[in-house]
Amino acid sequence: MDPRLSAQDIIRCTVCKDKIVQMYCNLCPMNLCKDCVGEHISDVSKKHDVVPLALRRSKLVYPLCQTHSEENCEMLCEDCNIPACPKCVISPTHKRHHFKSLKDLMNSKKENIEKERKRLKETVYSTFEEIVTDIETRLAEIDGKYEKLTLEVTKHGEEWHREIDKVIEKNKEDINDKKNQHRDALNQHLNDIKKLAADIRQSILETEDILQSKEVIKSLSYEIKSEKFTKLPSKLIVKFPEFTENNNRDQCSQLFGSLSSLSITTKEDGYTMKTPEAVSCPPVKPLLNEPELITTIDTGYDKVYSVTCLSDEEIWTHGKDKIMKLYNLQAKLLKSIQSKSGNVPRDIAVTRTGDLVYTDRDTRTVNIVKNDQIQEVIRLQGWVPLYICSTSSGDLLVIMVSDDNKQSKVVRYSGSTEKQTIQFDSESKPLYSSGGLKYISENRNLDICVADYKASAVVVVNQAGKLRFRYIGHPSTFMGSFYHFFFKKESFYPCGITTDSQSQILTADRDNDCIHILDQDGQFLRYIDICGLQRLWGLCVDTRDNLFVAEHDGGRVKKIKYM
Template sequence: MFKPSDEQAAMQHYLVCGTEDCQKNGQFYCNACHLPLCVQCRNKHKKTPNTKNHEIVIYRHRKQQFPVEICQDHPTRNKELFCRECSIPICSKCYTLKEHKGHDIDDLEEIYADKYADWQGEFSKIQKYFLPTSNSLKSDIEEDFSQIKNIMESIRTSLKTEAESLKNLVDEVTSESIENTHTIEKSLLKMLKSQETKYDDYIAYLWKMSDEFQEYLSITNQKLLFTKTLKIQSIPETTKPVPPVFTAGRFSKNDITKFLGKVNFPNTKPEKRKIQPMEAESAHMKSTEKLLEQSKEKSDMKQTLSLSSSVTKVREYSIPGVDSAYHVSVEISGRFWVSDDSGNLVQTDLLGNLLQKIQTSGTSQGYHTATQDGDLIYTDSDKKVIYRITQDRKITEFIKTGDWNPISIHSSRITGDILVGMRKDREAKVTRYSKAGKEIQNILRDNQERGLYSNPHYITENINGDICTSEIHNDKVVVVNKSGQPRFSYTGKRSEFYPWGICTDVLGHILVCDIASRSNTVHLLDQDGGFLSIILSSQQGINRPFGICVDDENNLYVGQDGTNTVTVYKYLQ
């Protein structure tokens, strides 16, 4: 049976069944064979006489494979036992020797699994509790910074208001009081800065411990699991600052200071910051897991690219053969394809010259995409077929979608896989195909068996493998991870939001067209769905943007309704 190497496993965008010639999703795991299995291979595994008694579990509940170590004293034997009295691994022949006679002996694989779980648990605590909790406390300090500034500014305003009625008589007292607030503020902010530094140091310590734990968890360092002690320093405690309050005074010519009032600390004991107990960590766990997964998959381009302070129009094309530009696909060669809502699909060169024109059943959807090989594939919703146009202009039937109507399509720049948004009756889904056209994944519902899609009419993939779709019926952008689990949805910044064309760039940004009557803009989101800016609007001459695409040179192509013009912008530097 085929078993992927560690390097191959790291490169896979989803878990592949380990059975020979099977490329389906390996949702299960045989603890005896240490092999991922799909549903069909699991059932066959259970019926085969040699494997029917094997323990098969859900993949995430699998046992870690025990590292094989040859006994130094008996080179023909592997160490499979653990002598508790001597605290060393031994082989079965060592067990018969007199030095281990009468000792408690355990299965080394079970001991290894327990130790691995312990260390994995400690590593998980750092990632899921200690780090997020510490970062939360640090964020609390940052909020206190702002609060102290606001309170002190409010006090200064009150002092100035009081002083206004006293005219020149209170000028000197007012100046002294204001100076006093600056002194107090400086003292409080100095205290907060010290607390912030303390958490910075502690967080650095946690990262260092995390790295050490990962080293201990590796197979090559598995002996250290029996000798090292698990100990993480407690999160340092800090106190919240007690801001001063302003006590208004009553003024007279003889006692200006008394009537003006003064700034002082209330007789209040500082309140300790609340450290969330580890038992209540679930919200932090989810947040940290997202951050960890995303941080591992950042593009190398982030080291050299960033958002430009302004969007610059670099060129414009008038596309012959179409009435509007509802969708744009840019080829590796620099040529690009544009479609309108009448089924016209045309290819032009960088000079705007018409190269070929095809009549399709497509309308206002993202129904075509350029592949890694330089071909174009497009959907025919009426015939339930996906066609391929090769570089020599031959059109061939590529994929049949059965009962489902394919409405949108995207070829992954990462894996070459093909993502297709489909509809059937009142259902909708996203299907993943391999480069060769083999169906390998279907995404229909979330964990509560609720439908994820209604009309995924535009689709794309982000650099971390997230699948992003525009949902016109539900007026939102739906994003799931590469396994099909929901990540987030985006519903715009106004009460009206009509998402159409969608694409992503090398920084993980999501760009989506909003054709709502009061908007007609292009939104820029981060890869977690956070709104960053309106990157294009009527100020740049945009009106009803429908199609959007980013090429390999980080140029942004925008097509609009009612005109055959495609405009190209620079927004990264």
């Protein structure tokens, strides 16, 4: 499959279910391989619109006119409440009728659907997830609570004579029965809540499918469902029984003590719906029509590999040298730090507290610079640390390769303690290629983004290490007045990578002298290929979303304003 056609998985032909797709019918809509195109367009009852896959869904799919079968209906007759084609509009049947654009109606409806999807996903569904967690927590407490209750009964029973053993056993049975009732009640409540949550999730998927669709009728026929989910279920309140001692031993059965009744009630206002205001989002910053070159800093390196921001006014750099250098934006050298071993560092990063960290391939170590003193943080065996980034939580994410250079993985460290390993996908296949350049960055949504040069892909996993998507390049696109038709000279080989306040992913396309900007879901937004960029490697952004680009061969760092 041409890697420019998709950043995701291979698409198969809708007709034969087997061959790789090259074409797409905008009318039907259907994915088609070249062999199935002829069979598809043989149906002359429709005016098929078969285009290359890269141009799929470039047109809206309008319904065919019921009166003029060769025409598409792009309008809606408000008086008749039916779709109308151009011939219908001028026909006597619709004389003096009022018409509206189906496209405008669809866009309006999709805005409501998008609000529906956002509300269901960010408020309703997340609330139900919290309810499930609450019930599961209470379920987990049951054994401990009832075990404590059992111990109380047992301890009191040991103080009594042998003849009341039967009474003790009867109470234990009573406890067990109440525990089962308690568990059954909460389990039933949990199942009911999970079913509602599943229904909400299904509605979210339906809205996402409609939002991606270009079918007008499909959008217009959607019925808003969120209202039925906004009334939260009653909260099940189950009060644990308590054991009451009785030290009067005259009548064993009555005076030994008894359990209170198991109380199972519901509370109408037991749960509270989350509100959209509870979700903190950064202000939206649009991309500039024309990115601006702010300044160029000559690092003095013959070749520069990485750049990372210490502040909005200072950047750390490293190149083909054992010295790491701190510059201000006026290109003044503020500080130089030599690696402890005298080796060339493989990568650098700045921690949340402002300390410089770097990897040393030859000594298999990750080191931190505090008060100009270098301390070893991590030393590996069997693996070699290569690339590194610091996370918002203060952890370190380290890309490492095995000694035989056949395996690569990402490992999360808190200090020198290993917390997480990310190496394989859900099918136990390697997420990353073996060896090669692999810059890494944590996104604002806590995704872990790796520019895998050897694999020609940007690999993004979520915080738990589950694969979200692979981006493998994008076809040439006209991007506006300052952009041109971008004809790729080479295949896509990502090098440096960084993320900004909008959770956008920026990756350096080294061999094509440009930067790809993606949204947090891997959708291509645009290229930056101005400012005379050449042989790009490391990237970083400051707190104001200014981009710093390390030009490998020239030893320069360029600051670019793009938002």
